[in-house]
Amino acid sequence: MPSREAILALLEERGELLTQARIAEALQLYDEYGIAALTKRLTAMVRDGQLLLGRRGGYAPARKLDLIPGVVLANAEGYGFLRPDEGGDDLYLSPYQMRSVMHGDRVLASVVGLDRRGRRQGSIVEVLQRRSPRLVGRVVVENGVTLVVPDDRRLHQDLMIAPGKERGATSGQIVVAEITDPPTAYRGPLGAIRAVLGERLQPSLLVDMAIASHDLPHEWPPEVLREAEAVEPEVTAAEREGRVDLRKLPLVTIDGADARDFDDAVYAEPKRGGGWRLVVAIADVSHYVPVDSALDKEAYERSTSTYFPGFVVPMLPETLSNGICSLNPKVERLCMVCDMQVDATGEVVKSKFYAGVMRSHARLTYDKVWQAIGLQDADARHEVADVLPQLEHLHALYKAMAEQRRRRGAIDFETPEVKFRLDQTGEVQTVGAVERNDAHKLIEECMIAANVQAALFLSKRKIPALYRAHEPPPAEKYEDLQQFLREFKLRMPPVEDVTPGDFADVLRMVRDRPERELIQSVLLRAQSMAAYQPDNRGHFGLALEAYAHFTSPIRRYPDLLVHRAIRYALSGGKPSAYVYSEAAMAAMAVHCSQRERRAEEAERDVDERFRCAWMAKHIGEEFAGVVTGVTSFGLFVELDESKVSGLVHISQLSNDYYHFDPVRHLLKGERNGVQFRLGDHVHVQVLRASLEDRKIDFRLVQPGARKPAETSSAAAAPTSRAYNYAAAGERYSLPSGRKPLPSLPPLPTHDRATGKPGKKAAAKLEGKRHDKAPSKPKNKSKPRAAKSGPPKSKGKR
Incomplete structure (x- = not known):
């Protein structure tokens, strides 16, 4: 069957629209099987926005018609935007254009001009795929x-x-x-x-609503469960053949205290003459999930695990994610290994990949490791005595790698992450956030190093795979940023010359200034959003020329694709004979990015509502916070301890006429001259918290007002996620007794273009910001049901 590239090349060579019959004739496809295969491929290319089907049945490459495929992002006011699949600035869609589409639809659009604000304005030409019904x-x-x-x-x-x-x-x-x-x-x-x-609406209903609203797959098809149950629960002698034996190497896993599955293990030893050997062993999921198997198709459909307070909707069944794929202590496991040589400056100078078999020598937690190597706690050091030398080596290596990270100019936005703990009924019991320690950062740096080497390995061998791309800031956002910085006598180079180090320099310069939080917030908002791409575009935030996701194949499908590509390259395979073509990988990049955004939106929905449920218990109480957003209608304030955000409406400020400056992020009173801007420290009182509207309203408390202690507990949050590019995931405990979602009938099949019922096509779902580099994942929770246990959490690496 001719590839997508061959079909596109044919159409571009002919320079005209061709019907399916003429395409089949040109490609010499005459038998029934060939015609059927061509029909499926053309349909898929239309769905993915590569081709446009004309009214007379002719196909044309979308790029030749200057059409842009992307996802519709709707606004409650009726207008919307098109987010292009290939990245770049969004297209504005007028309310008229939004009449026939909904948020999440994939469409082809053309640029028809500029609106009165200078934004590119789009016109929808074709609906490629409807959102989840x-x-x-x-x-x-x-x-x-x-x-x-x-x-x-x-x-x-x-x-x-x-x-x-x-x-x-x-x-x-x-x-x-x-x-x-x-x-x-x-x-x-x-x-x-x-x-x-x-x-x-009750807290116990919030997760069920998110799963249904975003149509997250949460039940396993019977054929998937059969394949998962057929996997051998232990490593066999035949599976060990041809693998490097690492069973005596003291590899250890370092995760949260309530983790249930472990997909990465690390080991470091110093080298004579300086430097270290660093071994990062990752669960060999590709060995257990064959291409095009039922397991593979379901994992691709989900593309990522989705994490809520209390439990997870996993990408793989529990028998794999918590069983044979998990690097559990004291048992043999198959792994893919990145074996690196790191010099004294913290830079990787040499690396190799190979398939191995290992035995984790210890299951460690972040807190225990930090107590042992950071706080030098005698009891903790005694508990980890068997692997203490290796932990000391890892900590020394981390310090060198962190310094190398600083020299290359990687951007670090440090923002604590909220952690919820629920009671047995699903009610929010405590909320809190804590900062990360060196144990989190140690693992993050090891994972970043392995991800970089995976990207370099595949890029050199030209094997199709997915890369994690983070582009420089969009020109429009960057221009606004420069205007804002001028107010503080700060300057950055033109957008075409800016580097990650320029952002890092500004963060260092304002570290001790009272406006630090304000400036950091604006720098953060100027960043572009990371996405999966079929070609290596580098990672701006991490200041890296190559980056891929290799370290979490249990919970992210792009990592599984990277493992398959590495395995194929190690076998000596040629790019042209690989099971995935460049065009197929481009389509998979779009799919995985959309599924990632879908999971993030579902998680954010639940997160917002749990915050509302928590604050509903504290109506009338007062807390300290910081202004994190300024608008024409008021101030958004984040509370210091719980990190819950709410709105101080302009009507709750002192009686005056207030004027909003969007460039300086400033709200100023006309008569009294009072100014409010990002980063201001304030005291607020909780007025209202609505689960329905996902809104929390505060009232600004006058200076000198009483500030009771906030009823959240740092102890309730054993881990946190700092919002830099190497973020650690929050971890959750699972309340028992959760009822499953009501049984729903299966989705009807739909035509992808029209959304109307069809016999063959099935409607599919559609899936923050910029990327966060590898970190340790979130809590592994108990399964939602007996057959759907959680894989690793979503901490993004």
Whole structure:
């Protein structure tokens, strides 16, 4: 079957639209099998935005027509943006263009000019793929017509329910609904109610709502479970053949206290003459998940694990993620190894990859390692005495690598992460955040080093794989940043000359200034968003020329693809004969990036609502915080201890006319001259917290007001995620007794372009900011159900 590249080359060579029959003739496909395969490939290329199907049945390359494929990002006010698959500035979509699409749809659009604000304005040419048909909302009955008002405010059109499709739901109930007919330019979407979740919104319902709203796959197909159960639970003698034996090497895992699966182990030893040998061993998931198996297809569909307070929706079944793939202590496990030579300055000078078999010598926690090597606690050192020399070597290596990181100019945005702990009923028990210690950072640097070497290895051998790309700041954001910095007598070079070191220098210069948090926040917002790409574009934030995700194949599909590519390269395979082509990898990059964003949105939804649930318990109480956002309608304030954010509406400020300066991030009173800007330290009182609206309202407390101690506990947060590019994931405990989601009927098949029912095509789902480099993952929680245990958490490496 001709590749996608061959089809695109044919169309570009002919310089005209070709029908399927003419394409088949040109490619000499005459038999029934060849015609069927061509039909599937052309359909997939239309879906992925590579081709456009004309009204007369002719196909044309989208890039030849100057069409841009991307995902629609809707705003509650009715307008939206198109986020291009290939990156770059978004296209503005007017309310008229948004009538026939919804948030999450994939479309082809053309640039039709500039709007009055100078933004590129787009016109939707073709809908490639509809968003997930499932949504969660509240039933409203008006004049005998049943509507579902979506819980997600970005779904700006209410869903009209056809008569007889109400499923017994009454006004005010929270339901799971399904879009049966997508919107058009003349009417909104039509649908049916599939399940009733409850009468009122409660914390115990939040995760179920997020799973249903984002249509996260949370049940395993029978064939996937059969394949997972067929995997041998122990390493066999045949599997050890041909692998490097590392069983005597004292590799250790370092994770959170409540981790359940372990996908990376590390070892370091000093070398004569200076430097170290660093061994990073990663769970060999590619050995257990064959290409095109049921396990593989389900893992690709999910593409990532999704983490909520209490449990996880995993990418792989528990028998793999917590069993044979997990580098559990004192048992044999298969692994893929990055074996590196690091010089005295912390730079990797040589590396090699190989398949190995190992035995973890200890399962360690961040806290225990930090107590032993950082705090020099005698009891902790005694507990880890068997591997203490290796930990000391790792700590010395980390210090050299951290200094090398500083020299190359990597950007570090240090922002604590919130951690929730739930009680047995799913209610928020405590909220807190703590800073990372050197144990977290040690593992992060080891993982970054392995990821870089994986990218260099594959780039050199030209094997198709996914790279983690983080582009320099967009020109528009950077221009706003420069204007803002001038207010503080700070300057940065032009956008075409800026380097990560320039950002790092500004952060160092303002480290001891009162505006530090303000400036750091603005620098952070100027960054672009990281995504998976089929070619190596480097990582701006980490100041690296090559970067890929290699270290977490249990919970991220791109890592699994990198493992397969490395294994293929080690076998001596040629790029042209690899199972994945460049075009196929480009489509997979889009899919994995979208699934990542979907998981992040679901996690953020739950996170916001749990914050509201927590603050609802503290109405009337006062807390200290810092201004993290300034708008024309008020101030966003983040509380110091719990890191919960809320709004001080302009009506809650002293009586005056306030003027907003968007460049200086400033709100200033006309009469009293009072100014509020990012980074200001304030005291606020909690006025209101709504789970429905996901909003928390504060009132500004006058200076000298009482500040009670905040009822959150740092002890409740054993780990945190610092928001730099090497972020550690939060970890959660699982409340028992959680009820499963109501059983829902399977999704109907849909035509990808029209959203209407079809026999063959199935509607698929659509999936922050810039990237965070490897870190240790989040909590491994108990499985949602007996058959769906959690793999590693989402800490992004």
